[in-house]
Amino acid sequence: xRQFSSLEQRLLNEFQHGMPLTPNPYADIARQLGVYETxxxxxxxxxxxxxxxxxxxxxxxxxxxxxxxxxxxxxxxEELEEVAxxxxxxxxxxxxxxxxxxxxxxxxxxxxxxxxxxxxxxxIEAGCGYPVLDLPLLNEYFIDLGxxxxxx
Amino acid sequence: MxxxxxxxxxxxxxxxxxLPLVHQPxxxxxxxxxxxxxxxIDGIKRIMARGDLKRFGVVVRHRKLGYRANGMxxxxxxxxxxxxxxxxxxxxxxxxxxxxxxxxLPEWHYNLFSMIHxxxxxxxxxxxxxxxxxxxxxxxxxxxxxxxxxxxxxxxxYSRKLRSHHPxxxxxx
Numbered sequence: 426x427r428q429f430s431s432l433e434q435r436l437l438n439e440f441q442h443g444m445p446l447t448p449n450p451y452a453d454i455a456r457q458l459g460v461y462e463t464x465x466x467x468x469x470x471x472x473x474x475x476x477x478x479x480x481x482x483x484x485x486x487x488x489x490x491x492x493x494x495x496x497x498x499x500x501x502x503e504e505l506e507e508v509a510x511x512x513x514x515x516x517x518x519x520x521x522x523x524x525x526x527x528x529x530x531x532x533x534x535x536x537x538x539x540x541x542x543x544x545x546x547x548x549i550e551a552g553c554g555y556p557v558l559d560l561p562l563l564n565e566y567f568i569d570l571g572x573x574x575x576x577x
Numbered sequence: 578m579x580x581x582x583x584x585x586x587x588x589x590x591x592x593x594x595x596l597p598l599v600h601q602p603x604x605x606x607x608x609x610x611x612x613x614x615x616x617x618i619d620g621i622k623r624i625m626a627r628g629d630l631k632r633f634g635v636v637v638r639h640r641k642l643g644y645r646a647n648g649m650x651x652x653x654x655x656x657x658x659x660x661x662x663x664x665x666x667x668x669x670x671x672x673x674x675x676x677x678x679x680x681x682l683p684e685w686h687y688n689l690f691s692m693i694h695x696x697x698x699x700x701x702x703x704x705x706x707x708x709x710x711x712x713x714x715x716x717x718x719x720x721x722x723x724x725x726x727x728x729x730x731x732x733x734x735y736s737r738k739l740r741s742h743h744p745x746x747x748x749x750x
Binding site: 436437440441442443444446447448449450451452462466469470472473475476477478479480481482483484485486495497509510512513518519520521522523524525526528531532558559560561562563564565566567574 | 589592594596633659666728729
């Protein structure tokens with residue numbers, strides 16, 4: 426990991442929420458940080474190019490956009506890559522991860538509604554030949570204020 | 578569930594994908610949607626007022642910031658303690674998600690999921706021990722499912738058509 430400047434650290438840590446809803450939000454951020462707007466824009470662009478930030482944008486609650494669920498499959502290790510590729514092919518699938526467990530493939534499915542979600546899960550089961558564990562969100566116990574980065 | 582207007586759906590799609598990095602980003606969105614800058618800003622305020630927008634700002638990638646270990650901690654919490662324990666775990670800044678999900682017996686008996694990012698595995702394990710201590714979970718069965726390979730990562734979005742042009746595999750966590 427490279428070293429981040431103090432401006433980068435502040436942009437990464439203090440602006441994960443509360444994007445100004447004003448005509449020139451980056452100028453407002455620049456004012457708070459005591460720098461030029463172009464510096465803020467260039468720095469964010471660089472962080473995005475480097476992949477340190479995915480974007481400046483909105484993060485919605487699960488199920489806010491259509492219907493979604495967390496799904497898992499237990500796959501023999503030697504077949505994992507092949508099945509993961511089948512699962513990733515679905516446009517409704519995101520966050521498809523390998524995890525250390527008997528259930529070793531975990532992914533989020535987002536569909537327009539419950540019916541479509543069910544249909545996609547059935548298609549995935551049929552496509553990969555293993556049963557899919559369907560674990561939809563029931564309750565959320567969490568206030569998301571972003572992630573507090575520790576600079577060491 | 579709240580019904581979004583077609584305009585609001587389009588707006589949600591665009592601000593989920595990302596706000597343009599330009600002098601007047603809302604005006605740029607307005608040009609795309611063929612409406613006024615004020616309509617865009619008011620639309621976002623309306624969506625926010627419904628309380629389903631968790632965050633609007635810089636979206637960081639933990640792995641690129643040195644948080645290489647990601648543990649999904651799953652707990653088997655007695656039903657009568659789920660609310661209390663959920664709030665207890667969810668209060669810590671290093672916990673980035675805390676959700677109740679259904680058990681699927683006999684294959685799956687865990688009902689509470691919390692996500693912890695740490696600079697390495699030992700940091701995550703230490704934080705799980707801290708949580709167990711603070712929330713009185715010593716006798717509660719739990720497991721840490723560390724992430725390994727990421728086969729695909731992308732934010733949620735509205736329409737199948739709009740989603741289809743995204744790359745299938747993301748390397749970064």
